[in-house]
Each structure stands twice: as structure tokens, then as C-alpha cells.
Amino acid sequence: MTTSVGEKSTQGRTQMRAVVAGAYGSPDVLHVDEVAKPVPDDDEVLVRVRAAVVGPPDSAAREGSPFPIRFFSGLRRPNGIPGDVFAGEIEAVGQDVVQFAPGDAVFGTTAPGSGAHAEYLCLPENGAVTIMPSNLTYDEAAAVCDGGLTAMAFVKDHAHVQAGDSVLINGASGSVGTAAVQLATEFGATVTGVCSTAKVEFVRSLGAETVIDYTRTDFTTTGATYDVIFDAVGKRSYPECKASLTTGGRYLTTVPSVGILLRMVWTRVVGDRRAIFAATGLSSKRTKRSHLVALRDLVERGQFRPVIDRTYSLDDIADAHRYVDVGHKTGSVVVTMD
Missing domain, CATH: 3.40.50.720 (NAD(P)-binding Rossmann-like Domain)
Known part of the structure; x- marks a missing residue:
């Protein structure tokens, strides 16, 4: 496995900070805890998440309502890290990965899975991820995906x-x-x-x-x-x-x-x-990736701009959910990991 030479302080870590919930319910069920840092398989990339998004789908997943959501997130309680939209940088790649290299700035989504409300996530090289627009910050790139x-x-x-x-x-x-x-x-x-x-x-x-x-x-x-x-x-x-x-x-x-x-x-x-x-x-990874590329091109040509309402730190994830639950946001609510 090839790893990035930058940010050496993160390389030896086996734990990361992530949002977890022990039950379905109000934003109060959410908290940040130390969990195992993922390790990429041969065909996967490890992304150091810089920004993610909280939106109505995240509120619905937190509440487990409507009930069919629980077939993806857990019947009795949430069984994973929430969030799907992200922007960040490649920290490490599996030995079979050829499209990305450590240090690449990327954006994408793990949907229909989750895991973006964390410092790191792994996803397949051929997943819904691509190089993010060169003229945006990580916060803005996450908002474009949203x-x-x-x-x-x-x-x-x-x-x-x-x-x-x-x-x-x-x-x-x-x-x-x-x-x-x-x-x-x-x-x-x-x-x-x-x-x-x-x-x-x-x-x-x-x-x-x-x-x-x-x-x-x-x-x-x-x-x-x-x-x-x-x-x-x-x-x-x-x-x-x-x-x-x-x-x-x-x-x-x-x-x-x-x-x-x-x-x-x-x-x-x-x-x-x-x-x-x-x-x-539930769209195919190929379809979502092609849409990401199209959005990137529009952004870089100045024909599409992200809209960010508020930005919260990961520690304030419950407050981000409370704001989204009000239902009057303008554009996206972004959560930063740093």
C-alpha cells in the first residue's frame, strides 16, 4: 500500500474521531467518539475528510423515519457512521489503485452507504469520487456534491x-x-x-x-x-x-x-x-461519478456556484442537525473536520 508523505502525524494513527449514535431520535443522540480508522483494501482509497454536509436525508437517517430507511441504516438502531457527501484529500491508496494518488483533492459521495461524518473514510477507486474543482475550498466542494x-x-x-x-x-x-x-x-x-x-x-x-x-x-x-x-x-x-x-x-x-x-x-x-x-x-457509481465530473466542469467554467448557509465543526454536529431540522436553510449546511 502506498501512503502520502504529507501530514506525518496522522500516519501512525489507528483511531479517528467520528459521529456515532446509539439510538434513533433527536439530534441529542449524536456524539463524537474515537473509533477505528479504516484501512483501504487493494482497490480502495483512504480519504482524509475535510468537509461533509448535513441535510434532510441525514435527519431522516438519524430519526430512522420513514421506516424503510432502517433497511439501510439498521432496524433497531443506527449501525454506522452517518453522512455521505464529502470533500477531502487522498491519504493512502491500495496497491491496485491507478486513478488516484496521495495528496489528490477529491469530492464525492458514499451513498447509498454512509461514513462521511468522520475524519477518514474508505471507498472503491471506481466509486462516486473524483478530483474536485480546482477553484473551490473543501467546504465549497462538499456543498456542490450536496x-x-x-x-x-x-x-x-x-x-x-x-x-x-x-x-x-x-x-x-x-x-x-x-x-x-x-x-x-x-x-x-x-x-x-x-x-x-x-x-x-x-x-x-x-x-x-x-x-x-x-x-x-x-x-x-x-x-x-x-x-x-x-x-x-x-x-x-x-x-x-x-x-x-x-x-x-x-x-x-x-x-x-x-x-x-x-x-x-x-x-x-x-x-x-x-x-x-x-x-x-441508488444511482450507479458510474452515473454519480459522471455527474460529479459535469458539476466540476461547470464550476470551473463559472457556470455553477455552491451555496453555503452555515458551517459547523464536527463537535457541533448536533447543532447542525437542529438547524437543518428547522427547515429553512439556504443552500447547504457544512461540517468541517479540522
């Missing part, structure tokens, strides 16, 4: 947004929403964002041509129609949005439910409008 990967999957792969489409994004100021506004604009769509009063000008600055303040106007009552309605926060159902879709329009949501799964099946065979949900974390 909403960017989900938004890219929905906007590009499932909504097939293209030039000339009219796209409405509900929850346009969140991590997924801010990314979706930028991506849909980049793809040539005319974008309408929906957010609260205080964030109207911010969403417009991301590229939205029209911004609707949901505290004053219900977009489903305006009579306007859209080729795509992307509910990035899971607040408006397909039945509520159906009349606001054009013929052949697509409704997408990030939040799973029995209702949306049934409507996905139904709208495939009946009617001229589609309801779509996708578990983006």
Missing part, C-alpha cells in the same frame, strides 16, 4: 430538461433547489423559482427569470403552466400540481411516499402528464 448530485439526476436524467422548457422549482433556495435553478438555466430552460420573501432576490441571482413568493402567491392558482415542476422539498403533491403542467409535462419530487410511487405507475399508462420520483442515492 444539492448538485440530486439536482443533476432529476433535472438531466429524469426531467430531461432542455432549451426552451419552462421549469418551476419549488423550494428554490434549498441545497437541491439552488442547484436545480442553476442547472435548468444552464440547460437553456426558462426557470421560475418558488421561495420565501427574504430569498426572492437571491433565487433570482441564481438565474431564475421569475420568482414566486409562496407566502403571498400559490403557484398552482396563477393559471401558468410548466413543462417541468420540480418539488425539491416535497411540499406539493402531484394532484395539486397536475393542472399547472403542460401536455406532456413532468412532475418530480425528492420525497418518497406510497402516493407518488403509485402515481408513477399510473401516469406511465394513463394520461399525458408524468409523476416521477427517483432514489438518486
Whole structure:
């Protein structure tokens, strides 16, 4: 195994600091403890994590709700280190690794697995990891992964947004929403964002041509129609949005439910409008890696920017969860390991 010559003080360590939880529940179940530092297999890289993210999926995993989450995280209690989005540097590589070298600055995701809320993690060389944008900090790179990967999957792969489409994004100021506004604009769509009063000008600055303040106007009552309605926060159902879709329009949501799964099946065979949900974390490693590369290219060309609301230290992980649980963040909440 080849190891980095930098930061020699970390090389002999067999322990690392990581977030753990002994039960499902409120942010109070989270604490930082010393656990075994992972060792990469022959085809793996060891990443020294510099920044990670806390978002609604992390809150759901912490609570073990909805219940199907527990099939991944543990039926009775969490069985691993939380977090999936990360940015950091390669500290060591397995003997068969050829794509990365110690010292490489990388970003990516362990989804559908976890382990990013820790000082170190291992993942396969062919996993959802690649060289991060050269013009970003680790915090910013983690934020790009946060909403960017989900938004890219929905906007590009499932909504097939293209030039000339009219796209409405509900929850346009969140991590997924801010990314979706930028991506849909980049793809040539005319974008309408929906957010609260205080964030109207911010969403417009991301590229939205029209911004609707949901505290004053219900977009489903305006009579306007859209080729795509992307509910990035899971607040408006397909039945509520159906009349606001054009013929052949697509409704997408990030939040799973029995209702949306049934409507996905139904709208495939009946009617001229589609309801779509996708578990983006279950996308193939190759797909996620290609999205990371695309996001990196957009960032380096100045056509996509990360949005960070707040930054917390690893020791303040419970406070980060409390803030996310309020449900009004703008962009991403980043957790730093240093």
C-alpha cells in the first residue's frame, strides 16, 4: 500500500474521531467518539475528510423515519457512521489503485452507504469520487456534491430538461433547489423559482427569470403552466400540481411516499402528464461519478456556484442537525473536520 508523505502525524494513527449514535431520535443522540480508522483494501482509497454536509436525508437517517430507511441504516438502531457527501484529500491508496494518488483533492459521495461524518473514510477507486474543482475550498466542494448530485439526476436524467422548457422549482433556495435553478438555466430552460420573501432576490441571482413568493402567491392558482415542476422539498403533491403542467409535462419530487410511487405507475399508462420520483442515492457509481465530473466542469467554467448557509465543526454536529431540522436553510449546511 502506498501512503502520502504529507501530514506525518496522522500516519501512525489507528483511531479517528467520528459521529456515532446509539439510538434513533433527536439530534441529542449524536456524539463524537474515537473509533477505528479504516484501512483501504487493494482497490480502495483512504480519504482524509475535510468537509461533509448535513441535510434532510441525514435527519431522516438519524430519526430512522420513514421506516424503510432502517433497511439501510439498521432496524433497531443506527449501525454506522452517518453522512455521505464529502470533500477531502487522498491519504493512502491500495496497491491496485491507478486513478488516484496521495495528496489528490477529491469530492464525492458514499451513498447509498454512509461514513462521511468522520475524519477518514474508505471507498472503491471506481466509486462516486473524483478530483474536485480546482477553484473551490473543501467546504465549497462538499456543498456542490450536496444539492448538485440530486439536482443533476432529476433535472438531466429524469426531467430531461432542455432549451426552451419552462421549469418551476419549488423550494428554490434549498441545497437541491439552488442547484436545480442553476442547472435548468444552464440547460437553456426558462426557470421560475418558488421561495420565501427574504430569498426572492437571491433565487433570482441564481438565474431564475421569475420568482414566486409562496407566502403571498400559490403557484398552482396563477393559471401558468410548466413543462417541468420540480418539488425539491416535497411540499406539493402531484394532484395539486397536475393542472399547472403542460401536455406532456413532468412532475418530480425528492420525497418518497406510497402516493407518488403509485402515481408513477399510473401516469406511465394513463394520461399525458408524468409523476416521477427517483432514489438518486441508488444511482450507479458510474452515473454519480459522471455527474460529479459535469458539476466540476461547470464550476470551473463559472457556470455553477455552491451555496453555503452555515458551517459547523464536527463537535457541533448536533447543532447542525437542529438547524437543518428547522427547515429553512439556504443552500447547504457544512461540517468541517479540522
